Amino acid sequence: MIIFDNFPLICSFTAIFFTQFLKYPIAYFSKGKNTPLAIIATTGGMPSSHSAAVSALITALILQYGFSSGYVAIATTLGVIVMFDAMGVRRQSGEQGIVLVDAIRELNRLSDKSPKTPQELLSEKDEEKVYPEEMALKKYLGHKPLEVFVGLLTGIFVAFVVRLFYQRTGLL
Template sequence: MNLPLVTAFIAIFFTQLIKYPISFLFNKKGAEIDIVTSTGGMPSSHSAAVTSLITALIFEYGFSSPHVAIATIFGVIVMFDSMGVRRQSGEQGIVLDILAKKHLQELNQQVNQYNSTSEESYKENPVLNQYDIEDYEHMIIKKYLGHKPTEVIGGIMTGGIVAFVCRMIFN
């Protein structure tokens, strides 16, 4: 059995599953179940996966192994990326969401004015008909893309714990 690979996958699934109860306990607004299948949130499943992989490789090959070196470098890149580029993308997604909703509300106001002043109905105008705020909710921008440093640290700790538990179970 490839224990490092199995451990990394277990870390991903476990981390995704515990996001809901953690969000439920610490989020003032409550928790949404879709956090289990989305990216972002506490703890970082990306960080948990690479940390558990690195830890399992250390157990299997020793700290001085080239496998550990490769996994560590890629792990650092993944964690840095989740806090940097992906986090900024998520923040930009929130801004785009706000702007899009505002724009659609303005368009709906124009449509209502158009409908009240014109004999042509709203449904007969395909250009105006394509901008509907109810349809927007189906193409919602992902808001949880990246991680805060605390979420990455939580993922590191979770990944390490998962690797230790998997080692005890499978060895």
């Protein structure tokens, strides 16, 4: 099939899918979160699928065309931009989302006209209210540097595993 002839493309997509599915056991064992679809279908988290995709692409291009290839130069430039964006701009957007959620909570708390008893105030501290505005706002969009680094290593690993598969099946 034609699509399987494109080794670098297969490496990139395999890295994306692999890292997205890898997020579930990592989240389950590290944080006890047990919502596989929500974790697998979201951005952010450990490892970075963005980093894995571009590093798998770069590694596959190096394996196929060598370090001095123009393809490697283009992919490496793109990869640096993607990884920097995953850590910087997207992470800052996520942190701003947290501030917005806090501001929405505070505005909703201040808009309550009824006076609160001390017991009601204490119970509010223990139980956070969930407002519809919060549900639409994603809190974490980006990655921590460690998540990007692990994604980079994962992408390199995936490229080598896919290469072994290609060599054994005669596709490469």
